[in-house]
Structures are given as C-alpha cells and as structure tokens.
Amino acid sequence: MRERDLVGRAGRFIVEGEVTLRVMLSDRARFGLESVLLAPERLEGLGGDLARFPEGRPVYVARKAVMSAITGFPIHRGVLGVGLRGLEAEPGLPPAPDPVRVVGLVGLTNHDNVGALFRNAAAFGADAVLLDAATCDPLYRKAIRVSAGAALTVPFQRLADADAILAYAARHALVPLALSPGGGEILSALAPPARTLLILGTEGPGLPPALMARLRTLRIPMAPDFDSLNVATAGAIALHHLAAAR
DSSP states (O other): OOHHHIIIIIOEEEEESHHHHHHHTSTTOSSEEEEEEEOHHHHTTTHHHHTTSOTTOOEEEOOHHHHHHHHSOSOSTTEEEEEEOOOOOOOOOOOTTSOEEEEEEESOOOHHHHHHHHHHHHHTTOSEEEEOTTSOOTTSHHHHHHTTTGGGTSOEEEOSSHHHHHHHHHHTTOEEEEEOTTOSEEGGGOOOOSEEEEEEEBTTTBSOHHHHTTSEEEEOOOOTTOOOOOHHHHHHHHHHHHHHHO
16 A cells, blocks of 8 residues: 555545544544554554444454555554545635734655644644645655644645745735744744744755745744754744744
8 A cells, every 4th residue: 555646546644543543533633534444452442432433434453464564564553544635725714913823834845844843833823834835745644643643633735835825925914934044033032923924944955045035034043053953843942932922
C-alpha cells in the first residue's frame, strides 16, 4: 500500500496510533473515517471510542505481522485507520474587526516540521493554516502523527503560492508578519495587530528575499554565535507571543 496512491487516486489518508484514531473518532475531527484496522490486543482498549463509529463501517482485526505486510511499515503500534479527505473548503474566519490568527507556510517540505507547526497552531489557538503548493501534505501519516492529531482538527487550505496567501490576507483584513532570523523587528517588542497572518519559511533558505522585502519582518534574538531555530520551534515562540497579546 503506497500512501501516494491513496492520496492521489482515492482521496484517502492513513492515521496511525491511538491518539490520532481517538481524534478521528471525536467530534473535533474535520474528516470522516472509512475503516479501522487493529491488532487484537488493541480492540478492547478502544471499545468506547469505536462505539461512536458509524454503523456499517468496518473494524478489521489482524495480527501485527499481517498489518505490517499490508501497510509496508511496522511503526503503527497496532492501530490504523483510513480517513476520507473530502472537498477542501476555505476556513471560516471571524469577520473584521474580531481578532484572528492564521499561520502561513511557504515552501516547507519536511513532514515533521509541518506536523509540529499544526500542533503549535492548535496549542496556541490559531484559527487556520494556509499552505503554498510547495509545502508538504499535513495529512501525510507522519505529519498527522507528529501533530498529535492537530492536522485533523485545525482548519487549513492549500493555495498556489505566497502571492495567493497574501491575497487571502488582504481579503480577510489580516496583517502579514514574516518571521525570519534576518527580520527587522524584535518579536518580543511587537504589539500584535488584532488580525495577523504569521508567515514561516523552510529550514535553511527561509522565506524568499523578494517576499521578505514586501512584508513586515520579525526576528527572535539569539546568542551571538548562533543564528537560527528550527522553524517549528520559532513558530511556537511567535504563536505564544501572539496568543499572550490576544
């Protein structure tokens, strides 16, 4: 079973592990669950959650060796589910002047970072996440697992590129703030606007200079002999600051 075949041809995705399956079976999940595959020893412990599974949808039980042969990877801990992507809709945001926080991801190709940023977005109450076409899929199973299920609950939308993300910001009266080690303003001194779009770039190159030149830019001061943080860590610090101000 190749995950890209599920996503590209069937509009499905894989969730693995007890935490993410419980999220998928809760009222918080934004996606439907088509079927579940469990190791026998996991069935009893998930019985209460599975009682919320719609009648007629299958729960399969198989030994872990069989599960690994089906999936091609052995790290599922005996808990797997097939989710249904459905149609992607624009996240509903409160109208201006109500406060809003949105995260914009530009060129992030690491599933761990994307998953961690969705977890941060959920932890600090972000209203939505926007992704450009180059950013990897938050419904990839590893991204879901790293997000602790937040990729299943935080509204998100994929847009063509950074220009489309900025156009979205303009339509919704969001003030774009670009976070970068080379940013002009110190994050901790920022008095955040009520409606913000926090834009983050990929590890290493960061946000494109041409994009940075168009935006208000922020930085997190660091020790003189060190110049950058992991993007998910930097995003968590920035979201905490925005949340505290709100």
